[in-house]
Amino acid sequence: MNKTLPKGWVTSKLKHLGQYLNGRAFKPTEWKPEGIPIVRIQNLNNLNAPFNYTDETYEEKYSIENGDLLMAWSASLGVYFWERGYAWLNQHIFKVLYNEKIVTKRFLYYCLLVSIDDFYGKTHGTGMVHITKPIFENHEVSLPPLPEQERIVAKLDKLFAQHEKIKAALNRIPQLLKTFRQQVLTQAVTGKLTAQWREGKDLEKWKTPTLKDVCFNFKYGSSSKSEEVGKVAVLRMGNLQNGRLDLSDLKYSNSKAEIEKYTLLPGDVLFNRTNSPELVGKTSIYKGEIPAIYAGYLIKIENNKSVLNSDYLNFYMNTHRVKVWCNEVKTDGVSQSNINAQKLAGLEIPLPPLEEQQEIVRRVESLFAKADAIEARYLTLKAKIDSLPQSILHKAFKGELVPQLPTDGDAKDLLAEIMALKKISKGGSKTDELPNEIKIKS
The missing domain is CATH 3.90.220.20 (DNA methylase specificity domains)
Known part of the structure; x- marks a missing residue:
């Protein structure tokens, strides 16, 4: 992580920004054909993945509702806002409760998002990789004052919305090219592609x-x-x-x-x-x-x-x-x-006659070459677009995305809150729980 911080920013470990509650280890014997959904990682990264259900009642800490911030810490690491109704949370996913005195929920979301690559570098295991909770909680992020956090979030939200529109437009290109190639082939074998070429020529019939x-x-x-x-x-x-x-x-x-x-x-x-x-x-x-x-x-x-x-x-x-x-x-x-x-x-x-077959092949290859050139440019652009979110995030966390204002104050005030946390935790609080003195929101 970049240790040169913008003016007024501080560094904080994730454990001081919130509380991270792991989901429940549901057993297959608890699955039911209907009831309340059990949210697994595949339900987060694939909206078409089927749910398992349960009709039992469990501790409320395992429940999630719309707007809850979730972090998948095993297999496929990712950060998500849950928006699909009341559900139970499966293991390998944290429900993130944030400390509103120090960080906004959406800024913490972006903190986790920008850290994904670093998390992958710290994972354990070979088959289903995972990041341990101590490593996760001790990961450091850069923290600006709360007013600047809000401006950064507003800017990131706008840029990411634009990014999604660009991605949606780009994602249409492969199907358009596939349709184009198929139309070329259809015209080729029905005689339409060489209809004008045949005019005036004494050729055998198809x-x-x-x-x-x-x-x-x-x-x-x-x-x-x-x-x-x-x-x-x-x-x-x-x-x-x-x-x-x-x-x-x-x-x-x-x-x-x-x-x-x-x-x-x-x-x-x-x-x-x-x-x-x-x-x-x-x-x-x-x-x-x-x-x-x-x-x-x-x-x-x-x-x-x-x-x-x-x-x-x-x-x-x-x-x-x-x-x-x-x-x-x-x-x-x-x-x-x-x-x-x-x-x-x-x-x-x-x-068709062999001469016309050769002309058809020439024309198809010429049209396909143009489609291939478009596809090559698409792949180059897609690679750049896919890498854009992390570039934007890194720019944001260097303090380069929005201007700083004199009225923002200093994140050292947040640091004081963090130091208070450290002091309280040393007094006997568990490392995976925030003290009652600190206000937590989901």
Whole structure:
């Protein structure tokens, strides 16, 4: 933490700003299908997460109401205002009771929010990390006078509201790009994309063969177990993403026989034959990015390149039309769906002359390149927007967000309250409870 404080500010440990009451350790045997909700961490960071309920009555210190300040101190650390009605608080979450003589509730909220990164640096555990209460309570924050706290909060509230609007606008971009790409593919395989290009040309009419009419073979991939390191990559269902190969997570093969049998060539199209119902049918094209073979859950489509362009085939296989077909013909299992090679071979494909296929591919790639450029700018901007709250908070806690006023007074007056707390606690009060002399609010 920055030890150079603005004029009139002081440093305080969190334990002197409030009281932090841990939730109750509810047992699964206490859960009921209805009653009062039990708030767990997932109910804080995911508004769609289902509640557990109870119809029992417990100590009031475990209850929460609208407006209560909560701090999740285990697994996913976070700070929240509760606004979903009366409920019981589960363990691993603090209900924060603040000392109104020293700090406002919303300023304490921002104190905790700006400290999240520091808390993660002090966590314990490997699976479900957590921050211990002594470490949490002894964490130091910067504290301005109360009038300045209120101005900082007002400014932060305004900036964070603007930030949420920007995020909401940005969050629409991925879906807009997805819709745009799908519209391009639809126009590509219905002839609309090249309608003007066709004018005045003496071309053959579009045909509608099945894949078996324009492909040589539909081959299943290797069923051998892949390895962490090796000579040749084994492409699996997870490597097929949005018509392209994602090479960020690879397994390998060292088997000479497997490599010879399943080696991919540039232009080979891979079809994901088995997956969850919404993902079966994913298709991507291999363009020789790295030496590779393919796994058994994939089918390699060996198309006749003299009549069917590989890129055109790949684009068609990623249209909404084919997704609908996959949903209609798939065989559903317990947790996965399947489309075998025989069904795949029977898929009809709108087929223009090869010259027009090539023009379609050129136009689709050009439009997709523009979409990719927009997406790259979006990701860059999103990274900046996502980091903005912490930047704003750090600026606020350096005293740089709002001007200081002579009428603010000095936070040393707050320090006197804090020192009184220390003196009283040394007189016998428990470290996790504030003395009765200090007024606490929830």
